[in-house]
Amino acid sequence: MSEEKRRELTMVVFSGDMDKLMAAFLIATGAAASDMEVTMFFTFYGLRALKKKNVRTGKSFFGKMMGMMEGGDISKASPSKYSMGGMGRWIFNKMMGAKNVQSLEELRKMAIDLGVNLYGCQMTMDVFEIPREKMIDEVKDVVGVAFMLEHSKDSFSTLFI
Amino acid sequence: MSEEKRRELTMVVFSGDMDKLMAAFLIATGAAASDMEVTMFFTFYGLRALKKKNVRTGKSFFGKMMGMMEGGDISKASPSKYSMGGMGRWIFNKMMGAKNVQSLEELRKMAIDLGVNLYGCQMTMDVFEIPREKMIDEVKDVVGVAFMLEHSKDSFSTLFI
Amino acid sequence: MSEEKRRELTMVVFSGDMDKLMAAFLIATGAAASDMEVTMFFTFYGLRALKKKNVRTGKSFFGKMMGMMEGGDISKASPSKYSMGGMGRWIFNKMMGAKNVQSLEELRKMAIDLGVNLYGCQMTMDVFEIPREKMIDEVKDVVGVAFMLEHSKDSFSTLFI
Secondary structure, rough: OHHHHOEEEEEEOOOOOOOHHHHHHHHHHHHHHHHOOEEEEEEEHHHHHEOOOOOOOOHHHHHHHHHOOOOHHHHOOOOOOHHHHHHHHHHHHHHHHOOOOOOOHHHHHHHHHOOEEEEEHHHHHHHHOOHHHHHHOOOEEEEEEHHHHHHHOOEEEEOOO | OOHHOOOHHHEEEEEOHHHHHHHHHHHHHHHHOOOOEEEEEOOOOHHHHHOOOOOOOOOOOOHHHHHOOOOHHHHOOOOOOOHHHHHHHHHHHHHHHHHHEEEEEEEEHHHHHHEEEEEEHHHHHOOOOOHHHHHHOOEEEEEEEEHHHHHHOOEEEEEOO | OOOOOEEEEEEEOOOOOHHHHHHHHHHHHHHOOOOOOOEEEOHHHHHHHEEOOOOOOOOOHHHHHHHHOOOOOHHHHOOOOOHHHHHHHHHHHHHHHHOOOOOOHHHHHHHHOOOOOOEEEEEHHHEEEEEEEEEOOOOOOOOHHHHHHHHHOOOEEEOOO
């Protein structure tokens, strides 16, 4: 791979916080709009961003508990600060909306439309008991860390968010 | 761009926490002292690091509220752990000072003197209603995510902090 | 350095949270298993990952206080969410164990066996008053930010975790 050809950006999305997911999707859509190839690898709490609306996850006792605590799809994410029982999300959405910034759900849709590649982390999906069918159809594949690293190796940058 | 010439480091500073800002500016000044070119792109809570002393931000109701909650300049940042109503900041400053580590404000000054480039994120400045004139004069420009990505593409590394 | 030879991954481990350390060591062992060279630079709260079992750190009043608050070795780390007075750690360990994911301690051991290089950050060890002898013998060296940056410059990617 010659240096001139590096137009790939890899992102490891660990966080499920509303504001960090906003940052992740704003960077991803910005990169895709600039004709870069974007690989997003969602792991741990970040998996929330890939969940279908109104699904329940978890089979074991702890899995169900985690499913409840991390309940809801991307629209239910709270900011990393000022969560205030849902108030923070509402305020952030108000402020973003007032400046015509898209909601998280719209940003994810735009990312998909621009060809951003969304991957789920196999291992954390297993641990948190989130099966593939509870995730949106647009998830390209469920992969391991080796897959992410191969993309990272070909990327001009890899962000851990 | 040939690989040998890569001496640029890009940082996306999302966090406004005292300890993460310390880490960011310690890396930035270390890099600049080693003759690297450093681009810092401040966004979301990280914008606090660029604010002038004793300014109030926000025009709308929510903007003013956010201005209060994220009130104060870089010297008012609290650590990500142990904030304890300002106690954590005081303890950290004591501990840093005892080992002759500079304060955040001094580190930012040193970064500026070493030629580190500080940029504000247009979009989050709009959302949080922080106008350019409330920021320190040394901010080089107010830019978008595409600008940051172009620097990232030329950098040997991009850190998301 | 030609681009084809880039097989090094650098990680700045700032966090001492159980889940972030899991992510860091899973990526590190995955990379090392794929024959990449991995440099982990532990700083701030991340230093916990290098501490020996049952050591007390700190000399000054604040150093001892910090030693207590950040007390314990890698097995005492709590997740970034759901710490719940140790409950979160217990639940996470249960869930990981049920899916045959190694504990943090085992992951660190595997990283060491695979040749991952562990470094402590001199400056934060000084500030938090953690002497070298309180750290596990496998720590390769205690270094500064310039050392980390040199590795970053040779790496295909640098993650800030």
